[in-house]
Amino acid sequence: MHDFVVVGAGPAGARFARQAADRGRDVLVLEQGEIGRPLACSGHVSLDVWEFLPESAREDLFQNDIYGARFHVGGPESAGEPFYKREVISNAIDRVGLDKALARAASDAGADVRDEHTVTDVGERRSHVEVTATGPDGVETHEARMVVGADGPRSRVREACGLPEPREFLHGVLGFDEAPDAQDYVDVHLTVPRFFAWRIPRGDDGVEYGLAARPGDDVSGRFDRLCEEYDVTLDRRCSGFIPIGPPRRVTGRRSLLVGDAAGQTKPFTGGGILYGMRAADHAAREVDPATPGTLGDYERTWRSELRNEIRLGHAVRAAYSLPKSVQKAGLWALSGEIAVHMDEPSSLFTRDGLRTLVGR
Ligand SMILES: Cc1cc2nc3c(=O)[nH]c(=O)nc-3n(C[C@H](O)[C@H](O)[C@H](O)COP(=O)(O)OP(=O)(O)OC[C@H]3O[C@@H](n4cnc5c(N)ncnc54)[C@H](O)[C@@H]3O)c2cc1C
Numbered sequence: 043m044h045d046f047v048v049v050g051a052g053p054a055g056a057r058f059a060r061q062a063a064d065r066g067r068d069v070l071v072l073e074q075g076e077i078g079r080p081l082a083c084s085g086h087v088s089l090d091v092w093e094f095l096p097e098s099a100r101e102d103l104f105q106n107d108i109y110g111a112r113f114h115v116g117g118p119e120s121a122g123e124p125f126y127k128r129e130v131i132s133n134a135i136d137r138v139g140l141d142k143a144l145a146r147a148a149s150d151a152g153a154d155v156r157d158e159h160t161v162t163d164v165g166e167r168r169s170h171v172e173v174t175a176t177g178p179d180g181v182e183t184h185e186a187r188m189v190v191g192a193d194g195p196r197s198r199v200r201e202a203c204g205l206p207e208p209r210e211f212l213h214g215v216l217g218f219d220e221a222p223d224a225q226d227y228v229d230v231h232l233t234v235p236r237f238f239a240w241r242i243p244r245g246d247d248g249v250e251y252g253l254a255a256r257p258g259d260d261v262s263g264r265f266d267r268l269c270e271e272y273d274v275t276l277d278r279r280c281s282g283f284i285p286i287g288p289p290r291r292v293t294g295r296r297s298l299l300v301g302d303a304a305g306q307t308k309p310f311t312g313g314g315i316l317y318g319m320r321a322a323d324h325a326a327r328e329v330d331p332a333t334p335g336t337l338g339d340y341e342r343t344w345r346s347e348l349r350n351e352i353r354l355g356h357a358v359r360a361a362y363s364l365p366k367s368v369q370k371a372g373l374w375a376l377s378g379e380i381a382v383h384m385d386e387p388s389s390l391f392t393r394d395g396l397r398t399l400v401g402r
Contacts, residue, residue: 054301054318055192061326078141082282085137197303208305209287216252217276
């Protein structure tokens with residue numbers, strides 16, 4: 043019997059598998075398709091991402107350095123207010139390559155990572171779990187002490203184990219223009235109800251355009267209009283769901299969720315790569331697969347690291363719904379140099395964060 047069957051080899055699942063295998067656990071990872079595909083993510087991350095990867099990975103994954111963002115109340119024609127640092131804030135990276143590198147690190151640590159295996163059901167028993175999957179050789183059943191649902195926003199494990207859903211889902215869509223652009227700023231347009239549209243320069247890998255909104259809120263029509271406004275025709279398009287707001291419980295009797303399955307994202311950007319991997323570290327450290335009581339330790343520790351950031355992230359997001367006139371005045375008043383960490387809205391309230399705001 044395995045210690046853990048991990049469903050999904052995205053950043054959260056692969057990170058959990060690596061850390062658990064490093065601790066001597068027997069870990070099987072099942073991924074439904076090719077690792078990293080289909081792409082449904084911008085791969086715009088804080089520099090912290092490099093702490094989760096072998097040093098050699100940077101050369102393959104790096105696309106562009108980002109120093110700040112121009113916030114626009116309107117479309118591309120409107121003047122943007124710049125928020126920036128003098129040093130690099132974030133990187134655009136190859137997201138497909140990221141998943142592959144994290145999965146390789148999990149294999150190197152001893153996890154058994156299998157692609158082309160779709161999990162169709164999970165049964166939680168008193169002493170173990172049974173995970174049913176369809177692979178190239180047909181239907182398989184795997185037994186483990188615990189199952190880890192790292193299977194993204196529409197988690198099958200969450201549903202099969204009767205765990206609650208995240209509070210809200212957004213529908214994100216993005217596409218690429220191949221013209222190289224290595225400028226220092228991303229553009230953010232507060233033109234979408236309760237969220238935003240974006241443009242990310244990705245160096246030699248071109249430019250990405252995207253937006254997210256509530257499903258049913260004319261996401262594709264809005265995206266077409268964004269492309270028209272920028273006067274670009276994009277051939278490669280993709281889309282995915284973004285969960286916002288973790289549910290009150292992400293653990294069951296012998297099950298736990300990490301990453302998007304658990305709604306561990308930043309409410310003000312939808313970004314979940316770093317939060318998911320940080321939560322995965324808590325899970326691998328705290329959960330002893332032979333002792334279901336330790337699931338409570340995971341619930342406690344990941345929330346204690348991320349709860350405040352997520353709460354503040356909701357507050358930042360509320361500003362996207364303010365009247366345009368208030369947004370304009372606020373952006374004008376607050377723009378300039380910032381001392382904020384992109385994953386930590388609480389850094390706004392540190393001495394450095396406040397000094398840069400008050401001092402302008
Ligand atoms: C348009 C868009 C742009 C985004 N941009 C950013 C960004 O710039 N920065 C950022 O930090 N975040 C971004 N995100 C969010 C980010 O993509 C997620 O937070 C992140 O991928 C979560 O990682 P995960 O491992 O939890 O889930 P996922 O990356 O979704 O991985 C889940 C894995 O599980 C597999 N799987 C699903 N069901 C099954 C099954 N039944 N059996 C086996 N395998 C299964 C999937 O194939 C997938 O590989 C974006 C999201 C969207 C939609």
